[in-house]
Amino acid sequence: MARHIDYGTAAGRWAGLGPYYAMFPTGFADRVVREHTQAGDLVLDPFAGRGTAIFSAATQGRAGVGIEISPVGFVYAKAKLAAAEHDEVAHRVQEIGRVATAARYVESARALPPFFHRCFAAPVRRFLLAARDRLDWRRSATDRTAMAILLVYLHGNEGAALSNQMRQTKSMSPDYAIRWWKEHNARPPQVDPVDFLTSRLAWRYAKGTPECESSTVYFGNSMTVLPRIAARMARGDLRRAKLLFTSPPYYGVTNYHYDQWLRLWLLGGPAHAARNGNWLRGKFEHRANYETLLSEVFARAKRLLRRDATIYVRTDARKFTRETTLAVLRETFPTKDLVIRRRPVAGDTQTHLFGDFAKTAGEIDLILTS
Numbered sequence: 001m002a003r004h005i006d007y008g009t010a011a012g013r014w015a016g017l018g019p020y021y022a023m024f025p026t027g028f029a030d031r032v033v034r035e036h037t038q039a040g041d042l043v044l045d046p047f048a049g050r051g052t053a054i055f056s057a058a059t060q061g062r063a064g065v066g067i068e069i070s071p072v073g074f075v076y077a078k079a080k081l082a083a084a085e086h087d088e089v090a091h092r093v094q095e096i097g098r099v100a101t102a103a104r105y106v107e108s109a110r111a112l113p114p115f116f117h118r119c120f121a122a123p124v125r126r127f128l129l130a131a132r133d134r135l136d137w138r139r140s141a142t143d144r145t146a147m148a149i150l151l152v153y154l155h156g157n158e159g160a161a162l163s164n165q166m167r168q169t170k171s172m173s174p175d176y177a178i179r180w181w182k183e184h185n186a187r188p189p190q191v192d193p194v195d196f197l198t199s200r201l202a203w204r205y206a207k208g209t210p211e212c213e214s215s216t217v218y219f220g221n222s223m224t225v226l227p228r229i230a231a232r233m234a235r236g237d238l239r240r241a242k243l244l245f246t247s248p249p250y251y252g253v254t255n256y257h258y259d260q261w262l263r264l265w266l267l268g269g270p271a272h273a274a275r276n277g278n279w280l281r282g283k284f285e286h287r288a289n290y291e292t293l294l295s296e297v298f299a300r301a302k303r304l305l306r307r308d309a310t311i312y313v314r315t316d317a318r319k320f321t322r323e324t325t326l327a328v329l330r331e332t333f334p335t336k337d338l339v340i341r342r343r344p345v346a347g348d349t350q351t352h353l354f355g356d357f358a359k360t361a362g363e364i365d366l367i368l369t370s
């Protein structure tokens with residue numbers, strides 16, 4: 001049965017930050033962490049996404065280390081692990097609101113491509129441009145938290161987001177969206193972005209911020225970041241992980257680049273849906289590259305694990321992804337026992353959450369133990 005998020009706690013409110021393609025349901029992540037680790041253990045996720053596994057570890061008395069190559073996933077993950085103080089974030093949102101009235105943002109808001117005019121009202125466009133310019137999400141916890149909240153509400157259902165009617169999880173292509181809005185005579189909501197975000201911040205902070213064990217998510221490619229973490233472990237700065245808990249990108253299914261183009265724009269990317277992300281950002285469609293990615297990342301991750309570590313991988317049940325992942329895991333961890341669970345808990349899968357029933361063959365859990 002699907003577990004619902006408990007919004008009565010700080011951990012429950014922050015766990016849902018933010019909508020992300022192929023994210024772990026939080027109840028599932030909590031269960032896996034509890035079953036396979038004890039308090040004080042380290043959990044590693046080299047494909048961290050919005051940081052569900054790491055946040056689950058951090059809020060259950062474990063520590064977590066994650067790596068994520070998409071700035072969208074990174075901002076969500078890092079913001080929820082270390083949310084800045086409410087009043088600082090609220091203050092920053094107001095500051096951006098004031099800056100947004102400057103002539104340069106009025107001008108640049110006018111010059112944006114047609115999609116933006118149909119998607120956002122003029123004050124929202126100006127606010128987004130100022131936020132894009134000013135919020136230092138790489139370095140400042142306050143700015144990153146403000147950006148994370150802004151990313152959550154950037155697009156979604158009418159009334160629930162800053163945009164004209166759109167899906168929340170996925171950015172639609174500009175041409176498709178414009179056609180749809182014209183056909184439905186849909187107009188961008190006339191909202192004051194500062195008021196809108198201030199009330200969303202109040203909800204998010206109403207139960208405080210979660211107590212997190214010291215945990216982090218690195219922004220980058222696991223191929224290069226894992227060896228850096230291994231060096232930290234060799235120096236004795238970090239213990240080895242008891243649980244490798246991850247979900248690699250699915251072969252040929254999701255595109256964390258094209259499908260997220262509007263949020264990526266807000267983080268500094270181009271103002272159009274770029275199809276030409278490199279292969280690490282695309283749809284993971286090249287078989288040999290895909291296999292290399294999995295084998296290189298799992299081989300590097302192995303060096304960060306305790307001998308008795310559990311490896312818990314959730315992935316797509318479709319043939320190529322399933323067989324490639326199985327082969328890589330068997331080769332990387334030849335002495336471990338393997339358990340395979342198909343569609344582990346009905347209604348509690350990642351694909352279920354984004355409503356893609358027809359196109360997917362469900363998911364599979366591959367669990368290796370000593």
Ligand SMILES: C[S@@+](CC[C@H](N)C(=O)[O-])C[C@H]1O[C@@H](n2cnc3c(N)ncnc32)[C@H](O)[C@@H]1O
Nearest residue numbers: 022023024047049050052068069070221222249
């Ligand atoms: C299935 S998603 C993980 C979702 C995650 N379990 C969650 O709950 O949000 C796979 C993630 O791997 C990331 N990724 C792909 N290649 C990567 C790489 N080389 N290094 C780090 N992250 C990578 C993608 O950007 C994507 O966010």
